[in-house]
Amino acid sequence: MQRQVTLKDVALEAGVSYQTVSKVLNGHGQVSKETEERIRAVARQLGYRPHAIARNMRAQRSFMIGYSWVPTGPDQVNHILDQLLTSMVEEAEAAGYHLLPFTYRDGSAQVEDYRQLIDSGMVDGFVITSVNYDDPRILYLMKRGFPFVAFGRSNPEYDFSYVDVDGADGLRQVVEHLVSTGRQRIAILAWPEDSRVGNERLAGFLQAMAAAGLEPDPNWVLRGEGTFEFGCQAASRLLAMPAGRRPNAIVTLNDTQAIGAMRAAHDLGLTIGKDIAIIGFDDAPMAQYLFPPLSSVRQPIRAAGRKCVEILLHLMRGEKPAEDKVLLKPSLVVRASG
Amino acid sequence: MQRQVTLKDVALEAGVSYQTVSKVLNGHGQVSKETEERIRAVARQLGYRPHAIARNMRAQRSFMIGYSWVPTGPDQVNHILDQLLTSMVEEAEAAGYHLLPFTYRDGSAQVEDYRQLIDSGMVDGFVITSVNYDDPRILYLMKRGFPFVAFGRSNPEYDFSYVDVDGADGLRQVVEHLVSTGRQRIAILAWPEDSRVGNERLAGFLQAMAAAGLEPDPNWVLRGEGTFEFGCQAASRLLAMPAGRRPNAIVTLNDTQAIGAMRAAHDLGLTIGKDIAIIGFDDAPMAQYLFPPLSSVRQPIRAAGRKCVEILLHLMRGEKPAEDKVLLKPSLVVRASG
DNA sequence: TACTTTAAAGCGAACGTTCGCCCGAACGTT
DNA sequence: AACGTTCGGGCGAACGTTCGCTTTAAAGTA
Numbered sequence: 001m002q003r004q005v006t007l008k009d010v011a012l013e014a015g016v017s018y019q020t021v022s023k024v025l026n027g028h029g030q031v032s033k034e035t036e037e038r039i040r041a042v043a044r045q046l047g048y049r050p051h052a053i054a055r056n057m058r059a060q061r062s063f064m065i066g067y068s069w070v071p072t073g074p075d076q077v078n079h080i081l082d083q084l085l086t087s088m089v090e091e092a093e094a095a096g097y098h099l100l101p102f103t104y105r106d107g108s109a110q111v112e113d114y115r116q117l118i119d120s121g122m123v124d125g126f127v128i129t130s131v132n133y134d135d136p137r138i139l140y141l142m143k144r145g146f147p148f149v150a151f152g153r154s155n156p157e158y159d160f161s162y163v164d165v166d167g168a169d170g171l172r173q174v175v176e177h178l179v180s181t182g183r184q185r186i187a188i189l190a191w192p193e194d195s196r197v198g199n200e201r202l203a204g205f206l207q208a209m210a211a212a213g214l215e216p217d218p219n220w221v222l223r224g225e226g227t228f229e230f231g232c233q234a235a236s237r238l239l240a241m242p243a244g245r246r247p248n249a250i251v252t253l254n255d256t257q258a259i260g261a262m263r264a265a266h267d268l269g270l271t272i273g274k275d276i277a278i279i280g281f282d283d284a285p286m287a288q289y290l291f292p293p294l295s296s297v298r299q300p301i302r303a304a305g306r307k308c309v310e311i312l313l314h315l316m317r318g319e320k321p322a323e324d325k326v327l328l329k330p331s332l333v334v335r336a337s338g
Numbered sequence: 339m340q341r342q343v344t345l346k347d348v349a350l351e352a353g354v355s356y357q358t359v360s361k362v363l364n365g366h367g368q369v370s371k372e373t374e375e376r377i378r379a380v381a382r383q384l385g386y387r388p389h390a391i392a393r394n395m396r397a398q399r400s401f402m403i404g405y406s407w408v409p410t411g412p413d414q415v416n417h418i419l420d421q422l423l424t425s426m427v428e429e430a431e432a433a434g435y436h437l438l439p440f441t442y443r444d445g446s447a448q449v450e451d452y453r454q455l456i457d458s459g460m461v462d463g464f465v466i467t468s469v470n471y472d473d474p475r476i477l478y479l480m481k482r483g484f485p486f487v488a489f490g491r492s493n494p495e496y497d498f499s500y501v502d503v504d505g506a507d508g509l510r511q512v513v514e515h516l517v518s519t520g521r522q523r524i525a526i527l528a529w530p531e532d533s534r535v536g537n538e539r540l541a542g543f544l545q546a547m548a549a550a551g552l553e554p555d556p557n558w559v560l561r562g563e564g565t566f567e568f569g570c571q572a573a574s575r576l577l578a579m580p581a582g583r584r585p586n587a588i589v590t591l592n593d594t595q596a597i598g599a600m601r602a603a604h605d606l607g608l609t610i611g612k613d614i615a616i617i618g619f620d621d622a623p624m625a626q627y628l629f630p631p632l633s634s635v636r637q638p639i640r641a642a643g644r645k646c647v648e649i650l651l652h653l654m655r656g657e658k659p660a661e662d663k664v665l666l667k668p669s670l671v672v673r674a675s676g
Numbered sequence: 677t678a679c680t681t682t683a684a685a686g687c688g689a690a691c692g693t694t695c696g697c698c699c700g701a702a703c704g705t706t
Numbered sequence: 707a708a709c710g711t712t713c714g715g716g717c718g719a720a721c722g723t724t725c726g727c728t729t730t731a732a733a734g735t736a
Contacts, residue, residue: 004459006722017686022724029725030684049457054722057395057691071424077623081423082416086409089439098460101437103428119387121342121692122436228627259627266629285415286624289566289597291604344692355716360694367695368714392692395721459722 005048014042025050064100065092065312066114066123070130071104079284080301084151087305088127095313097124111140118146125316127151127308131162132196147315149308149324153196161315161324163307167197167281168204170297170330171251174279175208177295177332178249183277184212187220187238187247189231189257198223201253201281220247231260239268239276248276249338255280255287255296262290262337277338292336299330343386352380363388401435403650404452404461406442408468417622418639422489425643426465433651435462449478456484463654465489465646469500470534485653487646487662491534499653499662501645505535505619506542508635508668509589512617513546515633515670516587521615522550525558525576525585527569527595536561539591539619558585569598577606577614586614587676593618593625593634600628600675615676630674637668 011018016035023029024039025048031039042048056062067088072078089099100123105113114137117123125147128137131154141148142160150162178186188205191198202221209216220238224230231252239246250265252258258280265276272278273292280287283298307326314321349356354373361367362377363386369377380386394400405426410416427437438461443451452475455461463485466475469492479486480498488500516524526543529536540559547554558576562568569590577584588603590596596618603614610616611630618625621636645664652659 004457019687020685032684047457049454051722052458052460053391053395053400057391058723060691062391072420075623075626077415077417078420079415079417081420082410085419085439086441090441093441099439101423101427101439103424103431116387119342119385120390122390256627263627263629285413288413289594289601291601291629357717358715370714389692396693398721
């Protein structure tokens with residue numbers, strides 16, 4: 001664990017001042033070809049690596065991007081995290097930045113955590129996820145004018161940079177696919193009204209239904225949590241009716257609901273993909289292994305992560321990004337379930 | 339985005355030198371009650387937060403822990419990552435440290451990345467995962483004497499700090515459970531021989547079989563990748579024989595294999611949990627939603643993450659941790675599959 | 677020859693901390 | 707009255723950079 005090689009070490013060896021070494025290695029200043037090459041040779045030989053902290057100290061920047069996420073419960077899985085983190089870290093590193101993960105806390109402590117990271121100079125910007133209406137982080141960061149990008153939208157009247165997946169378009173694709181395969185009796189399992197994401201997806205559904213000339217039965221629009229249990233209960237209710245009067249397709253807003261619905265259909269003796277189509281959202285990796293494999297809407301997570309960081313890099317440099325409100329299209333993955 | 343409040347700002351306002359402010363806020367030095375309180379009041383009022391980078395600069399430490407992980411493919415999911423990261427970040431933050439995620443690269447670039455982070459002073463230690471025999475990272479870090487903790491074991495002759503889940507014990511629990519429910523014709527789907535983890539788990543299986551007085555049929559120990567496809571194919575072969583001559587239990591080394599095996603059993607018209615018991619490993623969240631729900635071995639991921647960081651904190655402080663080779667017991671979660 | 681321009685490299689300063697040494701004043705002791 | 711001790715706090719230095727100004731010497735121009 002030998003000591004760090006510094007500019008002074010290189011300078012001593014090369015017989016110049018350490019500032020000159022800095023000039024050479026950064027490409028500034030006037031230095032003769034010979035000394036430049038000598039300095040480079042010595043630096044290489046000694047294995048000089050600039051001390052990141054000293055550099056940040058001098059630059060008055062941390063070159064760090066703060067990120068925290070809502071931890072999932074013990075029996076849940078965040079199948080987004082790996083791809084999102086990997087893509088953000090890659091994009092950040094390519095620009096000389098790093099990602100700084102920090103613990104997620106709720107309530108007033110949350111904004112305090114963001115404040116702490118800003119005031120201690122730990123980060124130059126944030127990527128925030130799991131945003132919803134009236135998100136206190138967004139309000140705080142907007143007020144302070146601190147660079148951040150949200151993965152997800154909030155109140156329409158707020159003006160901030162975001163990247164989001166067009167959930168409405170996803171459900172539009174689902175409806176169009178179902179209609180094109182001759183299914184018109186379509187029910188939907190949605191989320192509670194306080195969910196920005198849920199409302200967006202539901203709106204896309206209703207719009208696509210209208211566009212197809214279908215009037216959705218209000219009793220076939222059920223709101224509840226995005227859980228297996230709700231999916232199972234709601235689908236049981238919907239499918240309890242006789243064949244002619246029940247839906248022949250159930251659309252859900254996430255895969256966990258869809259899996260619950262599959263269980264309900266199975267328990268009622270229905271053949272999924274034939275008697276009833278079921279389509280999920282998220283395309284969780286497990287969807288492909290279900291029986292039958294679940295059709296689902298896949299979100300371009302990696303692209304979203306990259307885009308978030310790309311925009312944030314502009315903001316942190318004080319530039320106005322070319323586009324700072326980005327909507328990415330998801331894609332429907334059709335499998336045997338519908 | 340106002341400028342950072344520094345010690346000098348507080349000092350000016352309190353009418354003392356900035357070094358005195360530092361003393362007060364760090365609890366060192368002799369300062370009278372009155373000035374101390376005055377300084378504290380001013381600091382609070384001005385919202386002073388120590389500049390982390392300057393502090394690190396002075397301390398010649400980064401208070402960062404490097405961590406990178408193998409990104410999973412597009413249709414896979416890393417159901418460990420969330421819990422592992424969350425627990426490590428929590429443990430690190432409690433000690434004033436942060437986690438620094440960085441991209442995973444294979445081959446010679448990998449050690450170079452570790453080297454770069456060390457030489458640039460970005461990190462004070464590492465947690466490494468996905469270790470296997472002859473892991474070049476372990477060799478490099480051991481040679482440099484740089485603090486690190488591995489989640490997982492490597493060659494037995496290496497001497498380094500690690501935390502691991504006792505996979506052998508997990509399989510022992512599986513065998514004992516199966517035997518206690520009257521199943522003795524047990525097959526196992528294992529991994530290729532170059533997997534340290536796979537060999538450990540298989541060894542536990544064989545040992546438990548022997549302890550139960552059972553001689554495992556060599557043809558019932560199949561090695562292959564931890565994929566759905568291998569699980570399905572291998573199980574098909576095993577279950578193709580007539581009822582009296584085929585296994586009545588299949589143990590796998592991960593859930594994906596188990597799901598493949600479930601599919602094979604299903605396609606052969608067998609009732610899982612009755613005609614054939616199937617038990618997985620990892621207890622992926624989806625296990626509970628399968629049909630029937632999959633029994634599986636659950637690893638104490640959060641405890642492992644916390645323990646890794648705990649040990650690493652000792653190492654980074656130059657202390658010898660009380661225990662630096664930790665083996666955690668997994669637990670079998672019994673569900674309807676066996 | 678005297679002066680101006682340019683190239684090459686040195687040097688001081690600063691970023692915000694913390695650490696250790698020093699100094700003055702007040703107090704108590706012989 | 708002279709001296710030692712303690713308390714309170716100031717001050718210089720350093721961590722490793724980068725930036726910009728200054729200096730020196732050489733080359734070019736009148």
